[in-house]
Amino acid sequence: VSTSGCHDCHTPWHVGPNGPEPDMRRALSGHPQAMVMPPAPKLPEGPWLVVTAATNTAFAGPWGVTYTANLTPDPESGLGKWTAKDFIETIRTGRRMGRGREILPPMPYPVYNNMTDADLTAVFTYLQSIPAMPNKVPEPRPPAAPVAGKS
Template sequence: MRITSAVLRRASALYLAVMTSAALAASDTGQTHAENPTASVTRGKYLVDTSGCHDCHTPWAMGPDGPAPDMSRALSGHPQSLEMPPAPKLPEGPWLVSIAATNTAYAGPWGVSFTANLTPDRETGLGKWTERNFIETIRTGRHLGRGRPVLPPMPVQVYRNMTDGDLAAIYAYLQSIPSVSNRVPAPITPEE
């Protein structure tokens, strides 16, 4: 009886390990998205929450504990109502970037960039984008995979290393969140 019980426990543990490994592999290849959209959205939320997306794409506001992402405007990008003054001139030296108090506008040698609206709004966000548009943007570092460069501080050089399955999951999650109408300004090129 002891031998049979021990064998069953080991077989159960092996079966669980194999099934967990298969589920993770499916998630990394995009199979989960096609077969189980709910699991894909859950995975996408996890990736967005742990990859720093809210740090830049959710406007920050002053709270009782200091500045923090304003989750009532989650992932809506630079607020259209916030007009930025000209970017300050930085002195020569190791300084590279100026950052707005909302954490959504950045000035550096590339000019001024504003974080994008990642919500599914059809006019001002990603609502008209396809999963392919999203993945190609991250892979190429160009808007819609062929347009203007995606500017700093967006770390496309890091995110392009994600699997297609993970990028598809992020896209699925972004399409599931509340839509926010917020037209982000176009980037400003550096003064010549």
């Protein structure tokens, strides 16, 4: 989990004594439920692609707004009801439980797709061993629709 960078996005960040750092009290719990995000700012012109929340758990880009998932074993808001097979199928297909909605950026599931089933099972086993944290993450928001008559 450390090597794969899961904490980089799935653990909310806060400002610590040395600057931004993961808030390990909320390790792998995803975007904070209580943090309601305003509409995403308009992306600037040019090569910029993404804007990120200060917690590093919400991302806006051409795909809309995505929120990092709760990876803890909480049965209602995390992976508590998932099986290793569900987890592996999600990574392999880029779809929730292998058949649901698409996994959206910035989740680099194609990179993790190169991990073996044994490696992914080990990651899932670890995620099932950490403390469960109730934290219902919002569903992704689609990109803003253009206003009629404007381009």
